[in-house]
Amino acid sequence: MHLNRREKADPEIPTSSMADIAFLLIVFFLVTTTMNQDKGIGMQLPPAGESKKIQKKNICNIWINQAGAILINLEEEVPLAQLRGNIEARIAANDKVIISLKADAETSYESFISVLDKVKLAGADKISLASPE
Amino acid sequence: MPDFKKKSSVGESIPTGSMADIAFLLLIFFMVTTVFVRFRVTGIILPRAEKIEELKKRRLISYLWVSADRKIYIDDKVAQLDQVANVFYDRRVKEPRTIISLKCDFRAPYGLISNVLEELRRADTLRINFATDKER
Numbered sequence: 618m619h620l621n622r623r624e625k626a627d628p629e630i631p632t633s634s635m636a637d638i639a640f641l642l643i644v645f646f647l648v649t650t651t652m653n654q655d656k657g658i659g660m661q662l663p664p665a666g667e668s669k670k671i672q673k674k675n676i677c678n679i680w681i682n683q684a685g686a687i688l689i690n691l692e693e694e695v696p697l698a699q700l701r702g703n704i705e706a707r708i709a710a711n712d713k714v715i716i717s718l719k720a721d722a723e724t725s726y727e728s729f730i731s732v733l734d735k736v737k738l739a740g741a742d743k744i745s746l747a748s749p750e
Numbered sequence: 751m752p753d754f755k756k757k758s759s760v761g762e763s764i765p766t767g768s769m770a771d772i773a774f775l776l777l778i779f780f781m782v783t784t785v786f787v788r789f790r791v792t793g794i795i796l797p798r799a800e801k802i803e804e805l806k807k808r809r810l811i812s813y814l815w816v817s818a819d820r821k822i823y824i825d826d827k828v829a830q831l832d833q834v835a836n837v838f839y840d841r842r843v844k845e846p847r848t849i850i851s852l853k854c855d856f857r858a859p860y861g862l863i864s865n866v867l868e869e870l871r872r873a874d875t876l877r878i879n880f881a882t883d884k885e886r
Contacts, residue, residue, distance in 0.1 A: 655881065657881040659877075662870060722861025722864070723860075726863055727797040746864070748868065
């Protein structure tokens with residue numbers, strides 16, 4: 618009787634395709650990764666119920682109407698392009714000046730943000746947001 | 751007669767044995783740094799601004815959306831104005847450093863956003879960020 622010895626199966630895990638699998642997963646993460654950060658204009662709100670008395674000379678009121686027109690201290694209408702320079706001059710004249718932004722309830726958020734942006738660009742760090750009437 | 755031996759030729763193959771290790775290392779990097787978008791409210795176009803700052807710590811950020819049709823969303827769900835203070839007060843208690851990112855549509859009325867700010871003041875969540883896109 619002729620008995621052949623059975624060959625043992627090799628118990629090795631094939632690793633040759635491991636790199637392919639890993640690269641496939643990398644491509645997936647590369648495609649799904651979003652690097653965009655949250656960004657915007659940061660503000661610190663005052664605590665509720667807090668009010669301070671401020672001398673009139675140290676306050677600069679900026680009014681924004683429904684159409685987005687800007688009025689400073691109820692006397693001077695300023696185009697948006699000139700707002701930064703105007704605020705910079707006021708800060709240079711009085712570094713204690715507080716910028717108070719007051720917008721109409723129907724003013725668009727875009728107008729409000731563009732004014733806030735210019736005020737921030739002018740270097741104002743004391744900004745107050747007044748509630749619309 | 752000197753004995754000239756044939757020079758052994760240098761192997762030209764690129765070693766690929768460590769390819770899997772490199773790939774897995776890259777994979778781990780992308781797995782750790784990937785942040786999936788958690789919430790998405792469609793139809794909101796942010797205004798543009800120049801003086802913007804990036805918010806570094808994402809886990810401290812809570813989102814509040816205001817759409818052009820005057821709807822308020824907190825984490826993808828429609829909310830009423832009087833719910834804002836309660837929701838954010840709870841978050842403020844859990845994480846005192848919470849920053850509220852206000853993602854408001856550029857057409858939204860300022861009156862509503864001002865009311866939202868008043869509610870946030872009531873909830874004592876005072877660190878806010880008006881989300882904007884970078885001016886081109």
